Amino acid sequence: MFIQWRRAKMTDADKRDRIIAAAYQVLSEKGYDKASTKEIASTAGVAQGLINYYFPSKDLLFSEVFRRETRKYCDAFLPLMPADPPSPLTRESIGELLEIPKSRATMEPDWFRLRYELFAIGLRNENAADTLKETLEIKRQSIADTIEKLSGFPREQSVTVASVLYAMIEGLGLQKVADPDFKYDEAYGLMADMLSAYYNSLVMKDRP
Numbered sequence: 001m002f003i004q005w006r007r008a009k010m011t012d013a014d015k016r017d018r019i020i021a022a023a024y025q026v027l028s029e030k031g032y033d034k035a036s037t038k039e040i041a042s043t044a045g046v047a048q049g050l051i052n053y054y055f056p057s058k059d060l061l062f063s064e065v066f067r068r069e070t071r072k073y074c075d076a077f078l079p080l081m082p083a084d085p086p087s088p089l090t091r092e093s094i095g096e097l098l099e100i101p102k103s104r105a106t107m108e109p110d111w112f113r114l115r116y117e118l119f120a121i122g123l124r125n126e127n128a129a130d131t132l133k134e135t136l137e138i139k140r141q142s143i144a145d146t147i148e149k150l151s152g153f154p155r156e157q158s159v160t161v162a163s164v165l166y167a168m169i170e171g172l173g174l175q176k177v178a179d180p181d182f183k184y185d186e187a188y189g190l191m192a193d194m195l196s197a198y199y200n201s202l203v204m205k206d207r208p
Contacts, residue, residue, distance in 0.1 A: 010046075016054050018044040024065045028110055032062065032117045059121045063128035066118035070135040073111070074142035088203055089150060091196040095189070097150070102188050105173035112177045140166055151199060165195070 010018070022044035026035045037058060041048040055061035105112050122132025144162035148155060168191055176184045 015044075015046050015050055019046060019051055019054060019061070020065055020068060023061050024069060027062060027065060027117075028114055032121070035062075037061075057125070057127065059125040059128050060131075062118055063121055063125070063131035066115065066122075067131050067135050067138075069111075069114075070138050074138060087152075089196070089199055091192060094196050094199070095192040098188055098192055098195075101169045102172075102184070105176045105184070109177050112173050116174060116177075136166075153202075161198075 019040065022040045023035070026040050026043055030036075030039070035058070037051045038048055040061075041051055051061065055064065119132065122128045122135075140159065140162050143166055144155070144158040147153060147161050147165070148158040151158070153161065172184065172187050172191070175182045175187075
């Protein structure tokens with residue numbers, strides 16, 4: 001299904017945005033190797049030459065797709081967070097909170113596959129490396145914001161925990177997408193146990 005654009009005079013920003021939106025659609029449907037700039041241009045309703053004008057390479061275009069979608073992905077979690085988190089956190093409440101990222105790998109496996117493909121672009125293309133670094137930082141900071149709000153940890157500690165938690169979420173998601181038989185629920189259960197034990201150890205340490 002192609003994106004249908006109304007015929008109207010487009011600004012440079014409009015054209016760029018439409019190219020990025022079309023690239024996301026084509027990349028999701030075709031995968032990196034089969035996604036062509038010709039089809040992206042057709043989907044966006046712009047001349048193919050404009051893609052090369054705004055994005056000198058396909059990797060740069062797709063890395064920009066990744067950056068934007070990462071921001072949208074993080075923003076999508078905000079309405080799902082509890083307005084009044086329990087204090088102190090319990091093993092049960094931590095498990096419930098982890099259901100939010102956990103469900104994404106099962107509900108949106110295509111988005112997970114796309115992200116791993118775009119990770120590879122950033123690692124192999126020097127021009128896309130900065131975008132990869134930025135997107136990883138966006139996600140870490142977003143998770144750190146949540147940890148700081150829910151746990152009351154200092155910012156520096158929240159960022160450190162976020163780095164580890166992000167790695168676990170991505171790693172478990174990859175295993176689930178690659179192997180439908182992977183014991184995903186059990187792994188997330190253990191992660192909740194580990195986070196609960198860590199949290200409780202700090203709470204006990206702070207008690208007089």
